[in-house]
Amino acid sequence: MKKIQKICCIGAGYVGGPTMAVIADKCRDIQVTVVDVNQDRINEWNSEDLSQLPVYEPGLDELILRNRNNNLFFSTDIDKAIDEADMIFISVNTPTKTYGIGKGKAADLKYIELCARQIAKVAKSDKIVIEKSTLPVRTASAIKNILQNTNNGVSFQILSNPEFLAEGTAINDLTYPDRVLIGGDIHTEEGKQAIDLLSQIYQSWVPQEKILTTNIWSSELSKLTANAFLAQRISSINAISALCEATEADVTEVSRAIGFDSRIGPKFLNASVGFGGSCFQKDILNLVYISRSYHLDEVADYWEHVILMNDYQKRRFAEKIIKTLYNTVNDKKIALLGWAFKKDTNDTRESAAIYVADYLLNEQALLSVYDPKVTEGQIFTDVNRLGTRTEKENEQRLQVHNEIYDTVKGTHAIAVLTEWDEFIDFDWKRIYESMEKPAFVFDGRNILNASKMKALGFIYHGIGK
Numbered sequence: 001m002k003k004i005q006k007i008c009c010i011g012a013g014y015v016g017g018p019t020m021a022v023i024a025d026k027c028r029d030i031q032v033t034v035v036d037v038n039q040d041r042i043n044e045w046n047s048e049d050l051s052q053l054p055v056y057e058p059g060l061d062e063l064i065l066r067n068r069n070n071n072l073f074f075s076t077d078i079d080k081a082i083d084e085a086d087m088i089f090i091s092v093n094t095p096t097k098t099y100g101i102g103k104g105k106a107a108d109l110k111y112i113e114l115c116a117r118q119i120a121k122v123a124k125s126d127k128i129v130i131e132k133s134t135l136p137v138r139t140a141s142a143i144k145n146i147l148q149n150t151n152n153g154v155s156f157q158i159l160s161n162p163e164f165l166a167e168g169t170a171i172n173d174l175t176y177p178d179r180v181l182i183g184g185d186i187h188t189e190e191g192k193q194a195i196d197l198l199s200q201i202y203q204s205w206v207p208q209e210k211i212l213t214t215n216i217w218s219s220e221l222s223k224l225t226a227n228a229f230l231a232q233r234i235s236s237i238n239a240i241s242a243l244c245e246a247t248e249a250d251v252t253e254v255s256r257a258i259g260f261d262s263r264i265g266p267k268f269l270n271a272s273v274g275f276g277g278s279c280f281q282k283d284i285l286n287l288v289y290i291s292r293s294y295h296l297d298e299v300a301d302y303w304e305h306v307i308l309m310n311d312y313q314k315r316r317f318a319e320k321i322i323k324t325l326y327n328t329v330n331d332k333k334i335a336l337l338g339w340a341f342k343k344d345t346n347d348t349r350e351s352a353a354i355y356v357a358d359y360l361l362n363e364q365a366l367l368s369v370y371d372p373k374v375t376e377g378q379i380f381t382d383v384n385r386l387g388t389r390t391e392k393e394n395e396q397r398l399q400v401h402n403e404i405y406d407t408v409k410g411t412h413a414i415a416v417l418t419e420w421d422e423f424i425d426f427d428w429k430r431i432y433e434s435m436e437k438p439a440f441v442f443d444g445r446n447i448l449n450a451s452k453m454k455a456l457g458f459i460y461h462g463i464g465k
């Protein structure tokens with residue numbers, strides 16, 4: 001069996017960048033080239049100043065420093081990297097369609113198809129092509145179709161190797177994965193060989209018993225299912241949080257009590273302002289779309305409710321702020337702490353903060369935003385993209401700060417939207433003193449100490465309390 005010497009990864013984003021950095025670090029004898037159409041992004045990956053890397057992940061800078069230009073390369077020369085590689089990972093974005101059939105629901109596979117066509121055009125030797133991006137079920141067969149009809153004598157093996165890393169803990173998740181899933185053509189010798197070659201790469205650092213192989217469609221569906229189950233847990237506990245707020249129950253106590261049941265387990269039971277991120281909503285929408293296309297409407301409705309509950313939670317949080325501030329936030333200054341969809345990442349895709357901000361802006365609030373990793377430009381891009389009002393109006397009502405005490409000065413309320421550790425250690429007494437009174441805190445992540453906050457004078461509202 002031929003040993004893999006060169007890997008190419010198409011797409012230098014949140015998945016491609018960190019994944020390839022870990023592979024390069026663990027397999028020093030393999031040359032890994034990450035390519036992207038976006039020249040700026042590649043320049044950022046190649047930047048001397050590691051704070052300029054396009055993805056913020058704890059531990060990533062160290063890996064880049066250790067491996068870049070040794071056996072890890074970032075480039076825009078896609079054709080060359082494809083031509084030289086034995087193995088090609090496709091790690092491009094698959095956003096939800098914003099047009100045509102399946103608009104707002106199906107995944108847009110335009111970028112995947114473009115990659116497949118480019119590989120088909122450029123490849124002169126046999127390749128193993130791996131889908132790494134999260135994709136709807138049966139995408140591999142579409143890729144296969146494009147690749148196998150090139151008639152240039154090159155043979156392609158298609159594998160599905162979904163990524164389970166969570167942002168903010170990507171390097172740890174990649175280094176110590178719960179499992180690695182490889183889907184391929186398990187009924188042919190060539191298929192089995194391709195699976196083995198990929199498995200060998202992972203075996204450089206992952207115990208063999210954690211590497212699972214399945215047929216390609218099971219692999220694709222497992223990824224969607226895993227994310228749907230995780231998102232469903234959050235929507236379930238968020239549904240209970242609403243009930244807790246209406247009664248005397250406390251959602252943290254309920255989570256703890258049910259989490260002790262070993263069948264339920266304690267993880268992923270933190271009630272919040274709503275889940276975000278590039279995967280959960282998109283993957284459930286994909287699941288819903290596929291189910292409907294097979295006329296499984298009950299199945300589709302079931303999963304769709306996970307998203308509806310999440311939308312409700314974001315809206316409910318914003319409405320609670322408005323209601324508590326005496327039913328009007330018109331021209332009241334409100335500080336939003338956190339814009340990223342979770343801590344330890346600069347990613348804002350589908351972040352609850354964007355929607356909470358939009359609701360409050362609709363009510364003519366004046367917002368001041370602080371996030372330790374998200375740039376001002378990104379924050380404006382996110383609110384402007386919703387198209388709810390003009391860019392000028394957004395600029396008039398929203399301000400971004402680099403420092404917490406400026407952010408909160410003169411505000412009527414603070415809403416905690418991301419669970420950044422640094423928020424816990426702020427000088428809350430100083431913050432209280434600089435705010436309008438009564439000073440409200442809406443803790444959308446339940447990270448602050450409620451009794452301490454109340455003792456300082458705040459009117460404190462957690463989620464599900």
Ligand code: UDX
Binds near residue numbers: 278342
């Ligand atoms: C997720 C999956 O965890 C990962 O396996 C998959 O590869 C990609 O999608 P990610 O979106 O990066 O990862 O982050 P995750 O930690 O799953 O959090 C998703 C959202 O759920 C965040 O907004 C987070 O704040 C929220 N969340 C998570 C909660 O509200 N409560 C919880 O208990 C856990």
Ligand code: ADP
Binds near residue numbers: 011
């Ligand atoms: P993910 O979270 O899945 O990694 P990102 O949006 O962070 O998604 O990254 C995907 C990357 O793929 C982007 O940098 C984008 O420029 C790149 N990309 C999209 N299509 C192509 C293509 N046909 N060839 C090369 N790169 C592409």
